[in-house]
Amino acid sequence: MSVNVATAWKPLSRAQMAVRVAADIPDAWYVNLGIGIPTLVADHVPAEREVIFHSENGVVGMGPAPEPGQVDPWLINAGKQRITLRTGGSYVHHADSFAMIRGGHLDLCVLGAFQVAENGDIANWATSDNDTAPAVGGAMDLCVGVKRLWVVMEHTTKAGESRLVRKCSYPLTALGVVKRVYTNLAVLDVTSAGFEVAEMVPGLTLQDLQNVTEAPLKLAS
Amino acid sequence: MINRIVQTMADAMAGIGDGSTVLVGGFGAVGQPSALIDGLIEHGAKDLTIVSNNPGVGRVGLARLLELGRVRKIVCSFPRSSDPVVFEQLYREGKIELEIVPQGTMAERMRAAGAGIPAFFTATSVGTKLAMGKEIREFDGRTYVMEKALPGDVALVEAWQADRWGNLTYRASGRNFNPVMAMASKLTIVQSQHIVELGELDPEKIVTPGMFVDRVLHVPYGDPKPS
DSSP: OOOBTTTTBOOOOHHHHHHHHHHTOOTTOEEEEOSSHHHHHGGGSOTTSOOEEEETTTEEEEEOOOOTTOOOTTOBOTTOOBOEEEEEEEEOOHHHHHHHHHTTOOSEEEEOOSEEETTSOEEOSOSSTTOSSOOOTTHHHHHHHSSOEEEEOOSBOTTOOBSEESSOOSOOSBSSOEEEEEOSSEEEEEETTEEEEEEEOTTOOHHHHHHTOSSOEEEOO | OOOOEESSHHHHHTTOOTTOEEEEOOBTTBTOOHHHHHHHHHHOOOSEEEEOSSOOSTTSTHHHHHHTTOEEEEEESOOOOSOOHHHHHHHHTTOSEEEEOOHHHHHHHHHHHHHTOOEEEESTTTTSGGGTTSOEEEETTEEEEEEEOOOEEEEEEEEEEEOTTOOEEOOGGGOTTHHHHHHHEEEEEEEEEEEOOTTOSOGGGOSBOGGGOSEEEEOOOOSOOOO
């Protein structure tokens, strides 16, 4: 999506989207971050907040990427990137790690998605029913298990198709679970009446946003 | 006297039969029992069902076992890796069966097997194609899908330290699937970076008690490679 010169609104960059999500995470929450833009969120949580990041492979209290020379080859996250453990962190095995997820012990999960529907359905693991070998990982567990699920994603595909839809056309990851969507254009809450726009990038009108969104939108009251 | 420590790879692999279900620990390269996988290749058992989070990288380890045609079916959550070429080719050619399982369901199915629980209900995968054909039930107004226990004939596990009883510790995120796989199998085979005297391990730090372990081979493998 390019800059709209006529009205001078500008979509957020990936880093700006991560900053926007991070601003909404309160002190003392336990949070799992998906691969992609969600991973960037950890770097932008305000320093005064103690937010504990959980990784599916049994890491509670994940810290930032290690400094050169400080790499522990035994310490990776679910994206298989080298990480650090912050003071107070702990390790658990996979069944306990997913008990934390499936047992409702995590306050928040932030995932990327291909599509989110106006009823909160999410599609984020396969792009078609004919996908030869789609990789689900922990996405289905996270979607149904955590206390709240937020999605961060580009508002449209590269081809300009809306990712906020009436009904997902891609294979579903979970039904009716998304509470909030952060895109490069807006922040939207999923309500029983569909998508409510809580926030838009400066200069963008509801009509501009509706023009690139398949699902009907209304402003939050 | 209990001594679960074996001296050779051949002793470690003895008796693994064709058609076995083999649970393979590790998440990426971390905690993966690479030496035991090579031992299984050497051992020659075939028609295997492999349960592992990933189907292998490049043409070594699990990928090599697949490429040699020893694996009938793979059960995993993430059939991708930085280089899953062998798996993808076999899958396209219809030469390997794939069962995709959500990662938490996979871990819990093995935990259940280890705990004597034949099946359980979970909200994971409800309404998706991974729930197709499975029993659905409601509890307190929420819908759940029934998942069956996933027991192994054999588990291949990597530990950080082991003693002669088979008590195990792990290192950092190398723990991952290893403890649940050790519980879930009839025959649990461990490669351990270090062997220590009985009594040296702090009882508070033993993650897998030797009750879950059958054989331990000392393999000072070194650090896992980036994956």
